[in-house]
Amino acid sequence: MVLKTSRYITVLSTIFLFIFGTCASTLEAQIDTKSFGNFQAQDAGGLSSVVTVTAHFTMEQNGQPAQLSVTANIQPGWYIYSISQPPGGPVATKIKLKPSDSYKLLGPFQPDSPPDRKKAAVFDNLTVESHQRTITWTAPIEFKKGIAPATVHIDGELICQPCDPKNCLPPRPIDFVAELNATFGSGSFVIAENEQLKQTTFFGAIILAFVGGFILNLMPCVLPVIGLKLLSFIQQAGHSRSHAFILNVWYSAGLLSVFMLLATLAVGLGLGWGQLFQFQGFNITLACVVFVMALSFFGVWEIPIPGFAGSAGVGKLSEREGALGAFFKGILTTVLATPCSAPFLASALTWAVTQPPSAVYAIFFSAGLGMASPYLVIGAFPQLLDSIPKSGDWMETFKQIMGFILLGTTVFVLTFISPPLLVPTVGLLFGLWAACWWIGRVSPSAEPTVKIRAWVGAIAFSGLVWLITFIWLAPEMHDRFIRALGKFEKSETADHELPWVPFSKATLQKLKSEGKTILIDFSADWCMTCKTLEKLVLNTTEVKRKVTDNDVATLYADWTNDDPEVTEMLEALGSKQVPVLAIFSSGEPNRPIVIRGGYTQQSLLEALDQAGPSEARIEEESLDLPEP
Numbered sequence: 001m002v003l004k005t006s007r008y009i010t011v012l013s014t015i016f017l018f019i020f021g022t023c024a025s026t027l028e029a030q031i032d033t034k035s036f037g038n039f040q041a042q043d044a045g046g047l048s049s050v051v052t053v054t055a056h057f058t059m060e061q062n063g064q065p066a067q068l069s070v071t072a073n074i075q076p077g078w079y080i081y082s083i084s085q086p087p088g089g090p091v092a093t094k095i096k097l098k099p100s101d102s103y104k105l106l107g108p109f110q111p112d113s114p115p116d117r118k119k120a121a122v123f124d125n126l127t128v129e130s131h132q133r134t135i136t137w138t139a140p141i142e143f144k145k146g147i148a149p150a151t152v153h154i155d156g157e158l159i160c161q162p163c164d165p166k167n168c169l170p171p172r173p174i175d176f177v178a179e180l181n182a183t184f185g186s187g188s189f190v191i192a193e194n195e196q197l198k199q200t201t202f203f204g205a206i207i208l209a210f211v212g213g214f215i216l217n218l219m220p221c222v223l224p225v226i227g228l229k230l231l232s233f234i235q236q237a238g239h240s241r242s243h244a245f246i247l248n249v250w251y252s253a254g255l256l257s258v259f260m261l262l263a264t265l266a267v268g269l270g271l272g273w274g275q276l277f278q279f280q281g282f283n284i285t286l287a288c289v290v291f292v293m294a295l296s297f298f299g300v301w302e303i304p305i306p307g308f309a310g311s312a313g314v315g316k317l318s319e320r321e322g323a324l325g326a327f328f329k330g331i332l333t334t335v336l337a338t339p340c341s342a343p344f345l346a347s348a349l350t351w352a353v354t355q356p357p358s359a360v361y362a363i364f365f366s367a368g369l370g371m372a373s374p375y376l377v378i379g380a381f382p383q384l385l386d387s388i389p390k391s392g393d394w395m396e397t398f399k400q401i402m403g404f405i406l407l408g409t410t411v412f413v414l415t416f417i418s419p420p421l422l423v424p425t426v427g428l429l430f431g432l433w434a435a436c437w438w439i440g441r442v443s444p445s446a447e448p449t450v451k452i453r454a455w456v457g458a459i460a461f462s463g464l465v466w467l468i469t470f471i472w473l474a475p476e477m478h479d480r481f482i483r484a485l486g487k488f489e490k491s492e493t494a495d496h497e498l499p500w501v502p503f504s505k506a507t508l509q510k511l512k513s514e515g516k517t518i519l520i521d522f523s524a525d526w527c528m529t530c531k532t533l534e535k536l537v538l539n540t541t542e543v544k545r546k547v548t549d550n551d552v553a554t555l556y557a558d559w560t561n562d563d564p565e566v567t568e569m570l571e572a573l574g575s576k577q578v579p580v581l582a583i584f585s586s587g588e589p590n591r592p593i594v595i596r597g598g599y600t601q602q603s604l605l606e607a608l609d610q611a612g613p614s615e616a617r618i619e620e621e622s623l624d625l626p627e628p
Contacts, residue, residue, distance in 0.1 A: 050075050050162045050169065055178035057141060059149045059572070065106055065140040066149065068178060070095055070158060073134050080160040082115040082129035083137065089123040090161060091171045095137060097156040101356040102147050109137035130163075144356065145267065149574070153193045154178035180574070193574075202359060205351045206366045212345025213370025219340035221528055222333060241382045248379030250323045252372035254330025259368030260361070262338070267357045272576025273349050274338045277416050277526035278562035284425050286335065287413040290406055291429050292436055293332075297403030300433070301440035334371070336409070339416075341529040341577060346597030349577065416526040418561055420478040424469035431465025496541045503557035505565055512589045515615030516553040519608070522570055522580040524559040529598065530579040537601050538581075546605055550613035585611035586618070 057068040072093075074080060085092035095109050115129035143149055157173040179193065200208075216222060265271040276282050296303045345367060352363040378384050410429070417425055435458035442454045501507060503520060511518050521538060523530040537543070547554060557566045559578055573582055573594050581595040581604070593607050612618075 050078050051080060051160060051174060053158045053174045053176045055154070055156070055176045056181040057149070057152075057154060057178050058181050060143075065142055066103075067138050068105075068141045068154060069136050069138045070109070070156070070176065070178070071134065071136040072131070072158060072160065074132055074162065076133070078162050078164050079116075079130040079132045080135075080162050082111065082131060083109060084115070085129050086127060089120065089126045089128055090163075090168075093158065093160040095156060095158055096173075097154060100152075100154070101144065102152045103141050103143045103154065106140040106142050109139040112136045112138065145270070149180050149571070152180070180572075200347070200351045202355075202362075205348045205359075205363055208344040209348035209352075209363045209366040210370035210373075212348055213367035214373055215344070216337045216340065216367075216371045217374060219337060219528070221340040222337045244382040245379035247323065247326045248375045250326040251330040251375055254327035255334045255372045256330075256365065256368040257327075258331055258334035259364045259371075263361045263364035266352075266364070266576070267360050270576070273341060273345070274524070274527060274577055275562075277339055277524070278560065280418055280421055280561070283413060283416045283526070284421070284428070287410050287417070287425060288429065288432055289332070290336075290413060291410045292432055294403045294406035294410065295433060295436045297399050297406060299440075301436040302444075330372075334368070337371070339526045339528050341527070341579070341597060346577060350575065350596055416560065420481040421470075421474060423477050424474045427469040427473060428462075428465055431462055431469070434465075435459070435462045496544055497539050498544055498547055498554045500554050500556040503555040503566060503569070507555060508569075508584075511553045511555075512584060515586045516584075517550060517586045517608075517611050517614045518553045518555060518582075518584040519547065520555045520557055520569075520582045520584075522557040522559060522566065522575070522578050522582070524578050526560060527578050533579055533599065537599065537604060540601060542601060543604060543608075546608050549617075550608060550611075551617040552608065552611075552614065581607075583607055583611045586615045587612055 052073045053070065054073070055068070055070045058066055060066045072080060081090050081092055083093045083095065097105070111131070113131075113135065115131050117127050117129050119125045120128040141154075143152065155175070155177055157175050159171055159173045161171040162169045262271075262273070265276075292301075293303065295301060348363050348367065352360045355363075414422060414425065438458045438461065439454050442451055498519075500521070508518065508520075521534070523534065525531075546552075557563075557569065559566045559570070569582075570576070570578075570580060573580060573592070575594075575596055579597065579599075581599065583593040583595075585591070585593070593611055595603070595607060
């Protein structure tokens with residue numbers, strides 16, 4: 001009985017499975033051909049083959065806000081629904097952006113063409129809106145103040161449901177990353193964000209900034225003022241540990257105050273590292289400050305800052321350094337450091353401009369702390385000063401040597417000044433020399449009223465000299481300079497010098513239209529890092545050979561005096577400081593290779609190889625090929 005029952009169950013199970021399998025096969029066939037069409041063939045990745053999405057954004061121009069554009073390219077025979085599709089019908093297309101502190105949407109996305117509209121019986125005669133072929137949605141956006149648009153990447157997704165006349169695929173998101181489409185002159189180019197910046201974290205940027213700040217102490221711009229700090233170290237050697245530490249804290253505070261000021265200028269005005277040297281008033285003022293410091297070291301006068309190592313006489317030098325003097329030295333050291341861009345610092349600052357203000361301040365503070373770290377360590381462990389010679393007569397000689405070094409620094413700062421203003425600036429320096437001599441003639445033991453009269457007279461005389469040199473002499477020198485330019489003939493360049501042509505919008509567009517590969521050097525006379533790289537890496541025989549072989553056009557973008565076209569181009573390339581190299585390939589003229597900060601000869605040659613030769617050179621090489 002049990003066996004018979006078991007046999008019946010087996011037979012019934014077989015019949016049931018046969019019927020179920022047949023029905024399932026029929027149902028699967030019906031679903032495949034009527035309900036979901038190509039779902040199985042295209043769902044596993046076919047959605048991207050039916051719809052592809054690209055995106056880009058532009059910068060603010062002529063008072064118009066920046067624009068974010070998202071484009072869907074749809075295969076022929078397919079369509080997607082509009083973002084304004086009324087509810088109750090098919091799935092409306094949606095555009096979602098990932099949250100970011102770098103920008104914000106100012107309005108909704110709008111299509112560049114209206115959707116096709118028709119009544120659909122399947123949706124109770126609801127109006128269905130759809131797009132075919134290509135459709136672009138655009139929305140206005142606004143970048144945070146101080147953010148370089150070229151360093152921003154906008155991540156998002158487009159959610160759509162592709163359909164053909166018979167079938168629909170299930171709705172799925174398609175990711176996109178928008179890149180800057182920088183309009184410059186009559187052309188445009190896309191700047192893909194630097195991969196290194198994408199991978200940089202907040203902690204990593206903090207470390208880069210700290211290391212870059214520490215290296216600033218070794219840059220040639222800072223070395224003249226480091227001598228001032230060496231004098232103070234000698235003074236501290238015989239004093240208590242707490243006194244030495246406090247003075248170094250004051251020095252570091254002055255140093256950090258400049259970094260915080262630079263961070264404020266970056267956040268508020270969008271000024272990059274070293275950009276203060278574009279302002280002629282700043283350069284002239286700095287030259288005057290350094291010059292009168294040198295005069296103090298020669299004993300012409302005494303800087304009225306307690307303990308500043310410029311007082312006349314060895315006895316004065318051995319006195320305790322004052323907190324105000326230490327603070328002022330920290331300020332001067334940092335200001336003179338800004339023409340140099342240390343390794344790692346450029347990467348950290350470039351990353352910072354894409355971040356909110358709090359991160360910008362943190363990066364600048366870390367760089368300042370890195371620069372101040374050697375002095376804080378020496379202040380905390382004054383036994384490190386034991387090897388420094390004690391004060392004595394030799395310090396008078398050393399002080400005067402430092403005076404000559406500061407005079408050399410004055411000449412260095414004068415190289416930043418526009419040629420028509422150079423003679424007026426030298427005239428003002430001579431006027432300040434006379435004013436310092438006037439003050440220095442007054443005995444330290446003189447009555448306060450005598451000292452005040454001397455200061456008032458010296459200031460009045462300096463003001464008179466300024467009026468003569470910059471109100472009367474400066475316009476005359478400007479006219480002479482313009483006349484001299486008309487007679488100027490360019491001298492022949494050295495064998496290793498690249499054939500530089502001044503950068504302009506018109507020149508860039510002309511060379512691009514001619515199919516040239518273009519190398520642009522963004523530099524400034526006040527940027528010592530730029531000049532060092534140009535001397536040792538850029539203008540070299542190997543690079544010139546590569547440039548000549550590939551018929552590369554070379555443009556020099558001079559940012560010394562804040563040329564508006566150079567500034568606009570730098571911002572389009574996502575940079576707030578120099579040096580920067582941009583290489584426009586003849587094959588892909590709208591996707592330049594951008595090198596920020598330092599570079600080696602090898603990396604430059606590899607970038608030129610990647611860009612390839614100009615079109616004319618490619619044609620010449622193809623004509624030289626042997627026939628098959």
